[in-house]
Amino acid sequence: MPEFLELASPEKALNTFLDLVPHSPEAVRIRTEEALGRVLLNDVVAPSPLPPFARTTVDGYAVRASDTFGASASMPGYLKIAGEILMGTDPELEVGEGQAVLIHTGGMLPPGASAVVMIEDTQAVDDEEIEVLKPVADGQNVLQEGEDVQPGEVVIQAGTRIRVQEIGGLMALGFIEVEVAEAPRVAILSTGDEVVPPAEEPVPGQVRDINSYTLSALVERAGGKPVRYGIIPDNAVDLEAIARQAHSEHHMMLITAGSSVSERDITADVIAKLGEPGILVHGIALRPGKPTILSISDGVPVVGLPGNPVSAVVVAGLFVLPAIRRLQGIRGPEWSATLQASLKTNVSSVSGREDWLPCRLVVTPDGLEAEPVFGRSNLIFTLVRADGLVRIPAASTGLKAGEKVEVRLF
Amino acid sequence: MPEFLELASPEKALNTFLDLVPHSPEAVRIRTEEALGRVLLNDVVAPSPLPPFARTTVDGYAVRASDTFGASASMPGYLKIAGEILMGTDPELEVGEGQAVLIHTGGMLPPGASAVVMIEDTQAVDDEEIEVLKPVADGQNVLQEGEDVQPGEVVIQAGTRIRVQEIGGLMALGFIEVEVAEAPRVAILSTGDEVVPPAEEPVPGQVRDINSYTLSALVERAGGKPVRYGIIPDNAVDLEAIARQAHSEHHMMLITAGSSVSERDITADVIAKLGEPGILVHGIALRPGKPTILSISDGVPVVGLPGNPVSAVVVAGLFVLPAIRRLQGIRGPEWSATLQASLKTNVSSVSGREDWLPCRLVVTPDGLEAEPVFGRSNLIFTLVRADGLVRIPAASTGLKAGEKVEVRLF
Numbered sequence: 001m002p003e004f005l006e007l008a009s010p011e012k013a014l015n016t017f018l019d020l021v022p023h024s025p026e027a028v029r030i031r032t033e034e035a036l037g038r039v040l041l042n043d044v045v046a047p048s049p050l051p052p053f054a055r056t057t058v059d060g061y062a063v064r065a066s067d068t069f070g071a072s073a074s075m076p077g078y079l080k081i082a083g084e085i086l087m088g089t090d091p092e093l094e095v096g097e098g099q100a101v102l103i104h105t106g107g108m109l110p111p112g113a114s115a116v117v118m119i120e121d122t123q124a125v126d127d128e129e130i131e132v133l134k135p136v137a138d139g140q141n142v143l144q145e146g147e148d149v150q151p152g153e154v155v156i157q158a159g160t161r162i163r164v165q166e167i168g169g170l171m172a173l174g175f176i177e178v179e180v181a182e183a184p185r186v187a188i189l190s191t192g193d194e195v196v197p198p199a200e201e202p203v204p205g206q207v208r209d210i211n212s213y214t215l216s217a218l219v220e221r222a223g224g225k226p227v228r229y230g231i232i233p234d235n236a237v238d239l240e241a242i243a244r245q246a247h248s249e250h251h252m253m254l255i256t257a258g259s260s261v262s263e264r265d266i267t268a269d270v271i272a273k274l275g276e277p278g279i280l281v282h283g284i285a286l287r288p289g290k291p292t293i294l295s296i297s298d299g300v301p302v303v304g305l306p307g308n309p310v311s312a313v314v315v316a317g318l319f320v321l322p323a324i325r326r327l328q329g330i331r332g333p334e335w336s337a338t339l340q341a342s343l344k345t346n347v348s349s350v351s352g353r354e355d356w357l358p359c360r361l362v363v364t365p366d367g368l369e370a371e372p373v374f375g376r377s378n379l380i381f382t383l384v385r386a387d388g389l390v391r392i393p394a395a396s397t398g399l400k401a402g403e404k405v406e407v408r409l410f
Numbered sequence: 411m412p413e414f415l416e417l418a419s420p421e422k423a424l425n426t427f428l429d430l431v432p433h434s435p436e437a438v439r440i441r442t443e444e445a446l447g448r449v450l451l452n453d454v455v456a457p458s459p460l461p462p463f464a465r466t467t468v469d470g471y472a473v474r475a476s477d478t479f480g481a482s483a484s485m486p487g488y489l490k491i492a493g494e495i496l497m498g499t500d501p502e503l504e505v506g507e508g509q510a511v512l513i514h515t516g517g518m519l520p521p522g523a524s525a526v527v528m529i530e531d532t533q534a535v536d537d538e539e540i541e542v543l544k545p546v547a548d549g550q551n552v553l554q555e556g557e558d559v560q561p562g563e564v565v566i567q568a569g570t571r572i573r574v575q576e577i578g579g580l581m582a583l584g585f586i587e588v589e590v591a592e593a594p595r596v597a598i599l600s601t602g603d604e605v606v607p608p609a610e611e612p613v614p615g616q617v618r619d620i621n622s623y624t625l626s627a628l629v630e631r632a633g634g635k636p637v638r639y640g641i642i643p644d645n646a647v648d649l650e651a652i653a654r655q656a657h658s659e660h661h662m663m664l665i666t667a668g669s670s671v672s673e674r675d676i677t678a679d680v681i682a683k684l685g686e687p688g689i690l691v692h693g694i695a696l697r698p699g700k701p702t703i704l705s706i707s708d709g710v711p712v713v714g715l716p717g718n719p720v721s722a723v724v725v726a727g728l729f730v731l732p733a734i735r736r737l738q739g740i741r742g743p744e745w746s747a748t749l750q751a752s753l754k755t756n757v758s759s760v761s762g763r764e765d766w767l768p769c770r771l772v773v774t775p776d777g778l779e780a781e782p783v784f785g786r787s788n789l790i791f792t793l794v795r796a797d798g799l800v801r802i803p804a805a806s807t808g809l810k811a812g813e814k815v816e817v818r819l820f
Binding site for chain 1: 467497498500501514516518529553559565566574575576582606614617620621623631668672717743748789790793797798820
């Protein structure tokens with residue numbers, strides 16, 4: 001379709017844009033216990049080994065492995081009980097030849113011992129002696145000092161988003177505070193003379209503002225700090241004044257354009273004036289989202305989003321979220337959650353344009369099915385009824401019922 | 411393996427437990443803009459239609475469709491321009507026979523009009539007249555009143571977790587406040603005489619507390635409110651006193667047992683005493699996670715988790731998260747994020763036991779590969795190095811390199 005030849009492909013648009021999105025965030029120091037979802041700014045280097053000492057992984061007896069060689073149920077080995085290792089204490093006992101020391105899972109291996117015989121593989125003779133019914137090799141049932149982490153090792157790389165396990169790892173090494181990326185402040189401006197705040201009762205001809213709130217929620221979910229400017233009147237003077245102020249005070253700015261051509265033109269003109277290099281992409285071979293504008297203005301990413309609420313959410317997912325990740329200094333991939341399903345109905349598409357189709361997931365006896373949500377795609381409850389989006393590549397002219405698709409969860 | 415015959419399967423354990431987890435949370439009223447991730451307690455019924463009036467989806471002219479029938483580029487129809495619909499206003503004009511009214515995307519269709527001709531399909535004759543180059547059918551380029559939502563329709567069901575689009579839908583209908591489930595308060599108790607708080611420098615034999623913090627983060631991520639009780643000494647008297655108090659003040663309780671058999675026995679005894687019906691499951695055919703305890707004590711779910719940090723995280727993902735969802739009143743499935751990959755190496759497993767294997771995702775020219783994270787599975791940095799878990803079903807004795815697996819992302 002010649003219509004799409006002048007439009008950037010979504011992939012090229014994203015790369016052109018991301019290349020110029022800054023990725024050296026300011027640092028803030030916070031408590032590790034509050035760091036879930038934040039992005040680490042520096043490599044974490046282990047100051048000490050983990051485990052910090054050799055530990056037993058079973059309940060049993062710490063022994064010299066060589067003392068158990070050849071032991072069996074019919075020919076047990078005999079060892080003298082030389083004491084017990086109490087949890088959380090530094091053992092003062094040393095395990096000598098022919099000796100065994102009672103030890104509990106996680107306990108510190110005493111000097112002299114090279115392995116642990118499981119309690120199930122022993123039998124008490126009396127209070128002073130046990131029979132060993134099975135041999136152990138050197139190191140058996142023992143976690144060696146530093147087996148998880150060696151001192152000086154980079155255990156978590158700069159640019160990692162902190163998950164549950166990173167919190168655990170940091171705590172294990174004693175890092176109760178960490179330096180993370182400041183949350184990018186993202187200004188959100190809505191335009192449209194027909195748009196009123198949700199608290200107002202719209203008169204005929206008016207509709208309530210949706211975009212300010214869906215975009216705020218998306219920004220927040222990605223780790224940014226949304227700052228809502230509300231609804232700006234659709235004239236170039238007011239919009240430019242407010243956009244300039246918002247641009248100067250934030251790390252990123254989103255403007256949802258009014259839906260008419262003249263409103264979109266005003267938005268584009270204002271974005272073009274904000275700074276250098278200015279608009280990088282204007283128009284993408286994408287549905288929904290064709291009129292999207294991607295700009296970098298004096299180091300601040302500015303995205304002009306379609307006014308239609310569904311388009312705004314889809315475009316924000318494709319272009320705004322990756323930019324917020326980069327603003328936070330994230331390196332490496334972040335896996336987006338998908339589910340495999342088979343498409344329930346035929347879906348047609350125009351070649352040359354990438355489509356994102358809202359689908360509902362349905363569990364059937366034959367597996368998961370992705371059912372396209374019917375109804376016009378620019379209505380917000382279309383997305384409420386959907387579990388995710390299916391991508392129809394630009395090269396495709398449609399997908400067939402029964403075809404395997406990846407549903408990208410919201 | 412006879413060892414597993416007495417153990418509950420993970421699926422049966424979960425169902426037995428969840429059946430008795432309460433699911434009638436208290437309501438709290440909050441602002442919709444702060445409701446992301448919270449759970450709606452009541453059906454949302456549309457008070458008014460959406461769109462609230464018939465709107466044009468294009469820039470063009472509102473017309474009577476019948477006036478355009480037969481129009482073509484070579485034989486255009488002629489219509490008189492009767493005015494313009496301004497955005498956000500109730501049109502006072504009526505479109506009569508032979509008339510056209512200029513209208514912008516999203517504008518309210520004026521009375522008399524039945525369709526909109528796209529601006530591209532018209533040509534101005536002068537300021538007063540246009541040529542129509544293409545016919546439109548009734549309703550073409552128009553969103554009808556109520557096409558997204560009819561008044562009285564249940565648009566979001568009780569028990570739905572609020573995503574970005576639900577915030578948009580609520581705002582579109584003017585619901586600036588919503589009733590959501592109170593966040594379940596979850597008490598977290600760690601035991602283990604060898605465990606010290608992360609801020610302390612452990613002496614030989616001691617290790618830092620990891621579980622309190624990973625479990626807090628998991629609870630928070632699921633929508634609960636973690637309340638940490640810190641490290642409780644490993645004796646029945648102290649543990650029982652603190653557990654009784656925590657149990658009486660929270661919606662749920664997690665106790666990580668010490669790692670030795672005697673410590674685990676103390677934990678089990680204390681959990682058994684807390685209330686009726688008591689322990690439902692003790693021991694699951696699962697690795698990691700075999701010693702898990704699932705209990706309901708006087709309406710409060712209590713989970714005894716293995717002390718090993720990796721086991722605690724895996725078990726919490728499988729049993730604690732679903733319980734927290736149910737405590738919040740969630741109905742219907744929540745899709746867990748997975749990615750398809752091919753397994754990089756052979757992995758063996760014991761038949762009769764379900765295994766969860768930490769894997770790293772690697773992008774290769776042949777697609778995504780899941781590489782099992784080497785090293786002992788009970789070390790926290792094993793999980794830091796992993797992107798997700800691969801489930802090896804109980805019936806399987808292992809998986810082969812190249813096999814397609816689902817990686818459940820953390």
